[in-house]
Amino acid sequence: MSAERENGLLEAIKERYLEKLSPEIFRSRLFWKTVEGLARSPLNRPQWKADRVSLSHFIRSTRDAYLGKAPVVWCNLLVPSELVHGLGCLPFYPEMAAAVVASAGLAPRFIDRAVEEEFSSDACSYHRCLLGCAVEGFLPRPDLLLSVNYPCDSAVLSFAFLSELYGVPHLVVDVPLPGREEDLPLLAGQLEEAASEMARLSGRDREGMLRGLAESIELSNRALSYLRRVEEMRKRDDCTLDGKDAMGNVSVLAGCMGSEAGVEFYRLLAEELRERGCRGPRSLRLMWMHLKPWYAQSIFQSLERHGARLVCEEYTHATWEPMDPGDPFVSLAAKLESHFLVGPAERRAAHLARLAEEYRVDGAIHFNHWGCRQSCGGAPLVKRALQEKGVPVLIIDGDCVDQREYQEGQISTRLEAFLESLR
Numbered sequence: 001m002s003a004e005r006e007n008g009l010l011e012a013i014k015e016r017y018l019e020k021l022s023p024e025i026f027r028s029r030l031f032w033k034t035v036e037g038l039a040r041s042p043l044n045r046p047q048w049k050a051d052r053v054s055l056s057h058f059i060r061s062t063r064d065a066y067l068g069k070a071p072v073v074w075c076n077l078l079v080p081s082e083l084v085h086g087l088g089c090l091p092f093y094p095e096m097a098a099a100v101v102a103s104a105g106l107a108p109r110f111i112d113r114a115v116e117e118e119f120s121s122d123a124c125s126y127h128r129c130l131l132g133c134a135v136e137g138f139l140p141r142p143d144l145l146l147s148v149n150y151p152c153d154s155a156v157l158s159f160a161f162l163s164e165l166y167g168v169p170h171l172v173v174d175v176p177l178p179g180r181e182e183d184l185p186l187l188a189g190q191l192e193e194a195a196s197e198m199a200r201l202s203g204r205d206r207e208g209m210l211r212g213l214a215e216s217i218e219l220s221n222r223a224l225s226y227l228r229r230v231e232e233m234r235k236r237d238d239c240t241l242d243g244k245d246a247m248g249n250v251s252v253l254a255g256c257m258g259s260e261a262g263v264e265f266y267r268l269l270a271e272e273l274r275e276r277g278c279r280g281p282r283s284l285r286l287m288w289m290h291l292k293p294w295y296a297q298s299i300f301q302s303l304e305r306h307g308a309r310l311v312c313e314e315y316t317h318a319t320w321e322p323m324d325p326g327d328p329f330v331s332l333a334a335k336l337e338s339h340f341l342v343g344p345a346e347r348r349a350a351h352l353a354r355l356a357e358e359y360r361v362d363g364a365i366h367f368n369h370w371g372c373r374q375s376c377g378g379a380p381l382v383k384r385a386l387q388e389k390g391v392p393v394l395i396i397d398g399d400c401v402d403q404r405e406y407q408e409g410q411i412s413t414r415l416e417a418f419l420e421s422l423r
């Protein structure tokens, strides 16, 4: 499920289950019945109708993964979810699970557990957290681990360890450098190999595999057309969807494309944005880069106090074109290769500069997640690219998952000074 949006729900679950938190709880039907009941109750107050769709999708698929109702495939962020949905498997994104654990304030315990296992404290805390959860037996058992070698090598390395821990195969999709058409078949071939392995797990023959993929790609194309509408509406002045809420949609973009839930989520969001309209006074328009601290709200309250809004964020935009259901592997390869995190850091910087222009931002905030080579390492380059477009940039150091690394006072002083300078 997407992270802090379900905070009220997470609090309710914590209240009932924190004392008895154990791996067995997640394998009990009663627990999932309770969670589903709470999600339908008034305790769950989503800001947008679409959030109910994504929440129930993630609860259902996580429940099914724990209860072993279909083969479970662990994926990192850039694995195209169409591939997994289309093969009748359940995609499970442990990096997103780490964000949920962080938003519930439970990450330190698992991060410490990973450090006890001698994982470096310099490693990304999303991965330290998920490794700690896995070692303690809290995550649904995978049948296959599937990682892409972008945006970084954390998943490739963590999944190699997990492959031994669970005794299951690990496939690594090695994406060639972008811009070389002749390399696309190589990538398509690797995706086909992964698909064949999943088809074997779910008992599909080649015909069933291609039919399933055609269906999931059609669903993905429909979701994409609604997502494009959402993006157009968000470019308007004072669109009512704020980036602090939209940032959680990274889980939908990564995990729901190729499912009915993905179509319904973006359809409802586009519809509600149109109905609510774009009202209110002109405010400071900001862009958020990398992800946010999932456990902290104060930073966003500061933005609100200064009349600033996040009009766009790095991870929630589509980078690909509609795909051909009749040519699934080449289409999915092109989708994967289109991602701005594939290739050199200059590609990411150019993508962010383009977003800043399209969304007419007054300033941008880069959250430097500790241990992330991709975000911290690229931050100076991104800053230069944006400054060349006349966009001031604030770089904040912190940690998306480990609340102990969040310097509240220091962050708020620097943020206030930055916002004042934009006025």
Ligand code: SF4
Pocket: 095, 124, 125, 126, 127, 151, 152, 153, 154, 155, 369, 371, 372, 373, 374, 375
């Ligand atoms: S946050 Fe950074 S280091 Fe961690 S998985 Fe993502 S890209 Fe890799």
